[in-house]
Amino acid sequence: MYGFVNYALELLVLKNFGEEIWDQIKKKAMVSMEGQFLVRQTYDDEITYNLIGAAVEILNIPADDILELFGKTFFEFCQDSGYDKILQVLGATPRDFLQNLDALHDHLGTLYPGMRAPSFRCTEKDGSLLLHYYSERPGLEHIVIGIVKAVASKLHGVEVEIEIVKRKGDPIDEEDRTDVFTQQQQQQ
Numbered sequence: 001m002y003g004f005v006n007y008a009l010e011l012l013v014l015k016n017f018g019e020e021i022w023d024q025i026k027k028k029a030m031v032s033m034e035g036q037f038l039v040r041q042t043y044d045d046e047i048t049y050n051l052i053g054a055a056v057e058i059l060n061i062p063a064d065d066i067l068e069l070f071g072k073t074f075f076e077f078c079q080d081s082g083y084d085k086i087l088q089v090l091g092a093t094p095r096d097f098l099q100n101l102d103a104l105h106d107h108l109g110t111l112y113p114g115m116r117a118p119s120f121r122c123t124e125k126d127g128s129l130l131l132h133y134y135s136e137r138p139g140l141e142h143i144v145i146g147i148v149k150a151v152a153s154k155l156h157g158v159e160v161e162i163e164i165v166k167r168k169g170d171p172i173d174e175e176d177r178t179d180v181f182t183q184q185q186q187q188q
Contacts (some may be wrong), residue, residue: 001048001137002112004081005074006037009051012073020060027170028054029135042114045137065143071146075154087155094152095159098122118144130165141167 006124013022016041029050037043056063078087090104091097098120105117118135133144145162152160 001040001043001045002041002115003037003041004039004077006030006043006048006051007039008077009048009055009070010037011056011077012070015073016069017059018112024058025051025054028058039138040112046131049139053169063139067140068140068149071143071148072150073146074143075147079154087151092156094156094158095122097151098129098131140169144177 001116001151010022013025029047031047031051052063052066055061055066059066086104089102101120105119108117109115116136118133118137120134121132122131123132130150133141141164148162149160152158
């Protein structure tokens with residue numbers, strides 16, 4: 001992962017819990033480095049997972065809550081890092097923003113070579129927006145929840161409710177199987 005992810009996590013802890021707690025988290029995660037994470041340097045994904053695991057233990061806060069707060073902080077970090085204008089033009093609604101997020105990641109791939117960004121797609125079901133989030137990194141969906149809530153609130157002035165409907169590997173229920181079959185028939 002690029003250092004801007006770890007740096008945003010560092011900012012979250014420093015801002016909310018202080019430097020002493022950040023040092024404890026780094027020690028528990030076996031991250032021995034002086035100074036801050038370098039934004040444009042790549043770090044092994046294991047470092048990020050270890051930092052999150054250590055934060056859960058030291059702060060005694062559930063991982064999902066830390067990750068959601070991290071998502072909010074990451075969005076604020078992106079705004080403060082000069083990406084505020086580009087974030088605003090991604091869409092006038094949360095749906096438009098999410099639909100255009102892959103294009104932003106494509107652009108960022110030119111600035112951050114080798115970036116392995118997640119992918120997003122939106123569909124609708126029963127009047128609700130379904131966000132399909134695809135990532136090779138498991139267990140980070142609550143970061144996305146934090147980002148989406150921050151985007152909706154700060155860019156679009158709306159509050160959103162988010163629930164995880166299904167994760168990769170969850171069994172497909174009969175209703176979903178019918179929906180997929182119907183969609184495949186319509187595409188033929």
